[in-house]
Amino acid sequence: MSHDSDLMAQQMPVRDFYLGRQPILDRQQGLYGYEMLFRNAPGETAQIDSDVAATATVIAHTAQLGLEKVIGDALGFLNVDAEVLMSDIFVFLPRERVVLEIVESMVVTKSVLDRIADLSAHGFRFALDDVRVDAPDVQLLLPMVEYVKLDVRALPLSSLTALAPRFKRQNKKLIAEKVETREEFDACLGLGFDYFQGYYFARPAVISGRKLSPSQLTVLELMSLVTSDAENIEIERAVKRDVTLAFNLLRLVNTPAIGMRHRIDSISQAVTILGRRQLQRWLQIMLYAEPTRRGNSMSPLLLLATTRGRLLELLAQRLRPGQRNVAEIAFTVGIMSLMDALFGMPMAVIVEQIPVIDEVAHALLQRTGFFGDLLHLAECIERMEESDDQVLPALRELAISSEELIELEVAAFEWSDKVVRFAI
Incomplete structure (x- = not known):
């Protein structure tokens, strides 16, 4: 790692941050990727507006630990906002192993669009998180993203049923997030979702008469x-x-x-x-x-x-x-x-x-x-x-x-x- 990145990590205090990784599974229930979740403690860094703003700090530190140790052979999905996008944290990231998740609250300006285009040209891939379909910003971003994430907790089944085919027609890879039950997984599988994020696979589905192999x-x-x-x-x-x-x-x-x-x-x-x-x-x-x-x-x-x-x-x-x-x-x-x-x-x-x-x-x-x-x-x-x-x-x-x-x-x-x- 370069002297600059060492310096950047030292300059950023990493007090009371912690790290989680949530599995993203494919249609066969194999591991596809992890969403990396970074949190900063409430109170300690109250002036930091969001967890996304903390991302740059923690990525610098995680990069020092070795991001590949955290994601193994999988893809790492990381939340980014306009501030993070404009920063120089991307020197830390293995572009072929990372998908950058654009948060729904981000205001899309020309400079943000230019930056995404530039990063795409350098091999970074993008996902759109928590999509509100009719927002004008979504229409601007859609051509530049490979993945679309839909929250099954926030959207009724009728919305998912309407949206999934729309995005599939645009050749987007669909990720269902917050999938907590087998029933939700089966419903999303039927709608053609490609990937599934949530802990449905770790919930005991008690099946009577089930035998051990x-x-x-x-x-x-x-x-x-x-x-x-x-x-x-x-x-x-x-x-x-x-x-x-x-x-x-x-x-x-x-x-x-x-x-x-x-x-x-x-x-x-x-x-x-x-x-x-x-x-x-x-x-x-x-x-x-x-x-x-x-x-x-x-x-x-x-x-x-x-x-x-x-x-x-x-x-x-x-x-x-x-x-x-x-x-x-x-x-x-x-x-x-x-x-x-x-x-x-x-x-x-x-x-x-x-x-x-x-x-x-x-x-x-x-x-x-x-x-x-x-x-x-x-x-x-x-x-x-x-x-x-x-x-x-x-x-x-x-x-x-x-x-x-x-x-x-x-x-x-x-x-x-x-x-x-x-x-x-």
């Missing part, structure tokens, strides 16, 4: 062997009975995210070198990996679960240094917190079927105790738009600064992306 049952059996005092040889035999499982386990334990110095070539090596707790971790990850084999598309639920697990683990390491078992329990809480969505059954049933200690059960069912506080913080960050006012109190409760949080988040994003690449 044979591979998931095998993994669960293995997990109970690992947590009980079964002999290593017994665990090895169980793994070897399922060839695919054995292959996937070896591939996972050799992921670069582990940092093993030597390659693990056999199941017996995996069992002895990794130890029970590490083996438990990879089995938990495999529960999410198995049912989501879709070629190379990244499973959003697997990404979210591994990110949560790792973030909780890193927070626990920071807050309770030297207590390794606490960090490992935190990982389990994070990854188990989405098993209701994975299995399509209530969390209370899962906690009965997978034996966990009381602290884990309380965290998963009531969000109470130390692990519950960590999980609550992670969920607030994910749903930053709705839980904006809860992030800072949660940070203060845990005595973690926003700078520390961003550092741990970026580490968790990077770890999760590495692991998931090996898991699918």
Whole structure:
């Protein structure tokens, strides 16, 4: 990074900013991109008019951390207003990996249009957010944008039904945002939307009579062997009975995210070198990996679960240094917190079927105790738009600064992306 960009980042105080990334999925439910959400704390920087105005500051810092660590192989969608558009933050951004979202409130002037044309010529792509179709500004901007975002919470179905074909005829890629239920997803899929943003995929759709796949049952059996005092040889035999499982386990334990110095070539090596707790971790990850084999598309639920697990683990390491078992329990809480969505059954049933200690059960069912506080913080960050006012109190409760949080988040994003690449 250049001396100028270092200077720019130093000049901009980054106090009480935090960062979220919301997945954008394609029609096959694979990961397509993330909207990057930057927030500044209320009160601290009250003179900053909007979160968008904070974007330039945080992008400079995120660029120093490495934006590619935050978005992995996906596209990053970033909100920009006129002020940001006119700034020189674009030297920080990998143009082929970024889509700039023009906020609906932006006043479109000739200089703004010229700037967008100039950035487009340099390879930047644009999206139009929260579109009000008949506004004259929208008509000026439409020819210059590749994506149009429509908010399914703000627009009635009749409006979506009328608008979607209009934009499709103009060859725009359509993104439905704030999709919170499977029904909303299905409706938007039927209307021809290309991409979907929201946490509908992480909601437990409880389907009666739904059965776990044979591979998931095998993994669960293995997990109970690992947590009980079964002999290593017994665990090895169980793994070897399922060839695919054995292959996937070896591939996972050799992921670069582990940092093993030597390659693990056999199941017996995996069992002895990794130890029970590490083996438990990879089995938990495999529960999410198995049912989501879709070629190379990244499973959003697997990404979210591994990110949560790792973030909780890193927070626990920071807050309770030297207590390794606490960090490992935190990982389990994070990854188990989405098993209701994975299995399509209530969390209370899962906690009965997978034996966990009381602290884990309380965290998963009531969000109470130390692990519950960590999980609550992670969920607030994910749903930053709705839980904006809860992030800072949660940070203060845990005595973690926003700078520390961003550092741990970026580490968790990077770890999760590495692991998931090996898991699918």
